[in-house]
Amino acid sequence: MTVSLFGLFLALLIGIGCRLLDIPLPAPPKLQGALLVVAMTLGFLAGDFVFR
Numbered sequence: 001m002t003v004s005l006f007g008l009f010l011a012l013l014i015g016i017g018c019r020l021l022d023i024p025l026p027a028p029p030k031l032q033g034a035l036l037v038v039a040m041t042l043g044f045l046a047g048d049f050v051f052r
Contacts, residue, residue, distance in 0.1 A: 003048065004045065
């Protein structure tokens with residue numbers, strides 16, 4: 001639980017930093033790319049949950 005909250009907090013900080021510094025978000029511009037990122041994140045969290 002703590003790792004997930006830290007991940008969300010870090011993602012929020014990166015997003016805020018990119019917005020303040022006018023850096024394009026480090027995310028794919030297409031829906032398929034965004035879904036791939038979500039799938040990889042869910043897979044990582046599921047693997048952490050199962051193998052802990």
